[in-house]
Amino acid sequence: MDDLIDDASPRGRNEGEYTVSEISGAVKRALEDAFGRIRVKGEIGRIFRARSGHLYYDIKDDRNVLACTTWKGQVAQLSVAPEEGMEVVVTGRLSAFGAQSKYNLNVDAMEVAGAGALMAMLEKRRAALAAEGLFEAARKRKLPFLPEVIGVVTSPQGAVIRDILHRLADRFPRHVLVWPVAVQGRACAPEVANAIRGFNALAPGGQIPRPDLLIVARGGGSIEDLWGFNEEIVVRAAADSDIPLISAVGHETDTTLIDHAADRRAPTPTAAAEMAVPVRLDLLAHVAQLGARQTRAARAQVAARRQRLADLSRGLPRPDALLAGPRQRLDSLSGRLPAALRARAGGARVAFSRLDGRITPRLLSARIAGERRRLDQLSGRLDAALPRRIARARERLDPLAARLRPAALGRRAAQDRDRLSALLGRLARAARGAQADRTARLAALERLRQSLGYERTLERGFAVIRAGDAILSEAEAARAAGRIEIQFRDGRVAAVTDGSPAPKVRAKPKPPPKDQGSLF
Template sequence: MTDSDAAPSNAQAYSVSELAFALKRTLEDAYGFVRLRGELSKVTHHSSGHVYLTIKDDKAAIDGVVWKGSVRNLSIRPEQGMEVIVTGRITTFPAGSRYQIVIETMEAAGVGALLAQLERLKQKLHAEGLFAAERKRRLPSMPAVVGVITSPTGAVIRDILHRIRDRWPCRVIVWPVIVQGEGAAAQVAGAIRGFNAMTADGPIPRPDILIVARGGGSVEDLWAFNDETLARTVAEGTIPLISAVGHETDTTLIDYVSDRRAPTPTAAAEMATPVLAELKAAVSDYDRRLNQSGARAIEGRRDRLNAAARGLPRPADILALAGQRLDYASSHLTMGLRRNVDLHARHLAQIAAPLRPALLGSRNDQLRGRLDQLNLRLNAAIPRRLEAEQIRLASLDKLRQTLNPKRPPRPGFVLVTRADGSTVGNGADLASGETVRLMFEDATREAVIDGDGGVAPPPPPAPKPAKRPPTPPTDQGDLF
């Protein structure tokens, strides 16, 4: 019987999608938790935050992915060639018919892998200049405040405090952190940033030097101090820092970026502080040497002075000539003063000879005669001046009376005023029925204006008064 004669099958036909998702569910149910060891290859850090990679050994390979939310929880950074142990679940990628592992945790598979990762990180930071000797800060010689970053429990902090207390009593500020495991690097970096953010005048004084300390341990135990972020934080700090992590044979990444590496925490305390007793001894030695040097300098100058004095004349010989000159001058001083007084006396007598009392009396008589003449002239001039002023005053008074508008009118004239006392100058200014007051030379009368008014004919010209003869000028003379 041929194939064409076979009976049709009753098996259900799956679609591609149905089969792909059925296989996906089967794998996820069967391998929901897998712990896998292998070497990383094709590591890709995507811009979305996910990490795509391949885990392989010498015979097979499997694709893997670390979602963005799990990347920050990884204890190591995935890099090409690392041997790791990962945990996750097996799933498929239906669009490509591939299976893959979704990684949730990752750790180095051995010391060799950790050291290889550390070596690559060291090369990277060295290329950036973080290990350069010229960027390392000088440690203060006599710090007033020492900051210690370490675990608050254990022998490390006790050794440091004991050593500092014996050598250089100063203030020690301890920033407690964990020094091993997840989160240790972040806490140490935060403590370094916190110390550097302090101010000198703050409630807690800013340390002059920092010590990062931890006891010895395996590579895995000290791995937190190989963190790249921690190394960069140490390099960015402004306070000098001593790294004292592990024993003398242990080396971590912050040893290269710190300003000084100490083989042990106790050695770090010795590097950070001087010995007070040694300083006191040094000061005492400097004082002794200063006194000795001063004594030698004085003695040498005394010898030089004595040697120079031997070539100088005696002080008595130097002063003898000056004393002789002084004696000679003093012997002639009295005679010279007497001659000087006689000379001035003769000069005074020559000047005083023409000066006689009679000469002064004649001068006084001349001045007294001039004063009498001035008094006579003054007494004669005053009455004439008074008479002239009186005549002038009488003339001004007559003129005042003539110009007074309120004076009584002369015969034949009348002064017309209104009821309010104002003077009427023109007849046209008066209204019919208005009451006016007429002031004559001898009496005053009231009148009422009648008619429509009009311009009155001009009065006949008044006779001109006879001219008075001018007052003859009075010669009053001059007082001075």
């Protein structure tokens, strides 16, 4: 029994004894000395981000798995964001974690393992975003024909912004807002996405004008340089933009995911500027051509109608022929008029003579006597009928007189007074309700009038040109008026025109500023 409990052999007494912590420390020092800083290539497996911000993931090949850790302060230094299935090359220090008898690699640098792996990951991301419908043609908006304000998301240094500004100045100068961003590296994707969302967040009519069109631009480069424009955050920001967006990333052969989500893709930043605005001189020439065509068409219409009028006038008879018949009838009737008047006067005289024989004093006296007898009969009947009529009237008036006694009148007056008070109350309530309805309707009409009035148009930068009480809409009328009045949003200004047309001078492009800086 003692032999089983205490091994007294020399071998058992000579072996060294270690604590668990000593073994763990020795293993950790051995790993850190043998693998101080190494590079490991493999495929990213599971990924876990702790609440503390630390990142835990696996690097694996076809047979083994290596646990990796990137601390919170090291995550921002990684050039790419790790994704499951991505083939990468990680750099770090190998160490052991004695509390769990595990070893892992503390990664402080990560890069994609070759262009093939990048392209595979790009195709996988493109398919996933396309399945969500972010690249559908129905989502794409039509670009404005002539935007007032153009927002450009690019680096303030380099040739890209200079090329865009120079091309816009050549074609049609516009108000340009530049949102400076990093166009490569880890900060590229969040800054570009924030710039797109920032432009969309601007309120229309605010202190900083909201762009009518956005251009996201960058020069050419390798797939690694352009990778920021393949990030999901940038693609979603471009797809969600309410402002039409042109993607001009890289050269013509370069394609990024933002190109699929944008409303239009430009092969170069210069081409994006050409898509954004038309050529001003071409528009002026086209307008002049349309004006000339309109003038020629008006002249042709007037000439055709003049010819038609001449043709119709040749088919009308001469004025003498039109008046010959009426003139003959007038002459004939004028000759017959004196004889007709004499015949009419003679007939009237004969009729009067016949009536004169029938009207004699004897006949008139007999007629008057008959009327006097009839009047005497009616007078006798009146004396007998008048007392009866008075009696019947008195019978009708006695009940009415009883109703008009003071007591009856008092009750009736009280009833009428109560009824009148009730009616007055109803009338007052009805009047107040009608007045409130009309006041609300008047306020609604006033709001509608203000929203439809031209003053809201003045607030967007337009102006009204007046000559006296007349409103001018053409430059020729303004030159002819001489003295004009210009109404802006905040008042009116008097002006004098010299009557000569403005010279057509092509504006020279302004040199770009040395450092535009951030506008926000």
